[in-house]
Amino acid sequence: MKSVNRLQLERQGYCILHQRITAHRLREIQDYCSQVLTNVTDEHRAFFKAQGCIADISDYPMFADVLSDACLTKLFADLALPGYVFSSGSVISKPPMSPALFWHQDWWGWDDAISYSERILQVNLMIYLSPTNVENGCLRVIPGSHRRKHSLHGFDVAYGASMCRVENPEHPLYQSWSGEQAIEVMPGDIVVKDARLLHSTYANTSDAERTLLSLNFNPDFANLPERVQARITHIFMRDRVHKKRGGTQWLNHRRLA
Numbered sequence: 115m116k117s118v119n120r121l122q123l124e125r126q127g128y129c130i131l132h133q134r135i136t137a138h139r140l141r142e143i144q145d146y147c148s149q150v151l152t153n154v155t156d157e158h159r160a161f162f163k164a165q166g167c168i169a170d171i172s173d174y175p176m177f178a179d180v181l182s183d184a185c186l187t188k189l190f191a192d193l194a195l196p197g198y199v200f201s202s203g204s205v206i207s208k209p210p211m212s213p214a215l216f217w218h219q220d221w222w223g224w225d226d227a228i229s230y231s232e233r234i235l236q237v238n239l240m241i242y243l244s245p246t247n248v249e250n251g252c253l254r255v256i257p258g259s260h261r262r263k264h265s266l267h268g269f270d271v272a273y274g275a276s277m278c279r280v281e282n283p284e285h286p287l288y289q290s291w292s293g294e295q296a297i298e299v300m301p302g303d304i305v306v307k308d309a310r311l312l313h314s315t316y317a318n319t320s321d322a323e324r325t326l327l328s329l330n331f332n333p334d335f336a337n338l339p340e341r342v343q344a345r346i347t348h349i350f351m352r353d354r355v356h357k358k359r360g361g362t363q364w365l366n367h368r369r370l371a
């Protein structure tokens with residue numbers, strides 16, 4: 115029988131696993147993330163103003179401990195997602211008084227029919243290290259948008275520099291949309307989302323920075339189509355050429371109404 119979390123992940127495109135990490139491991143993650151944040155340059159923060167900062171953890175082998183933690187093994191067992199591989203991860207941190215993140219989804223395989231199926235191809239685990247709420251710019255999602263159409267799918271994919279730098283804060287992709295849901299969590303909670311889910315964040319209007327560790331995994335990797343496997347391998351190897359390929363735009367006619 116499927117767990118409640120698995121059913122929610124399938125139907126809503128996300129679920130929240132509360133307090134699954136030991137206090138010791140959580141402190142370690144906080145310490146690792148602080149180390150990463152001390153190396154983030156002003157140029158990086160200016161470029162990724164919408165995200166706050168998004169620092170690749172591949173430069174920090176110490177995160178291997180986190181990736182092999184038993185809590186993640188248990189989490190994937192609870193979600194009935196065996197055979198997963200890790201592809202990429204980052205430390206994301208929104209400074210005080212920083213803007214909203216634009217609406218987007220993390221999946222890139224829209225050229226493959228499998229992207230329009232029930233199969234969960236990629237999950238993003240977000241391990242929050244600070245309490246989050248609307249005031250400090252928490253995550254917001256459109257439940258069900260990993261499979262069903264939403265007006266936001268009508269916008270061209272907008273991951274470019276201009277959106278990251280927030281050159282036009284009035285752009286509709288930074289605004290609130292019908293059906294959005296705020297995801298407020300506590301340190302140690304893990305938000306698991308299907309990479310196809312539309313998400314963004316509110317602006318951080320508080321006087322405190324808020325941080326999370328974001329990890330991407332591909333369940334049942336061995337049975338993914340070969341070209342999807344190849345692209346995941348490129349991402350893992352940090353071969354940024356994958357960004358120049360097609361498939362980052364969802365095809366509306368193939369989504370559920």
Ligand SMILES: O=C(O)CCC(=O)C(=O)O
Nearest residue numbers: 165206252253313315326
């Ligand atoms: O900052 C967050 O809470 C989430 C950020 C996120 O989902 C992203 O950068 O894609």
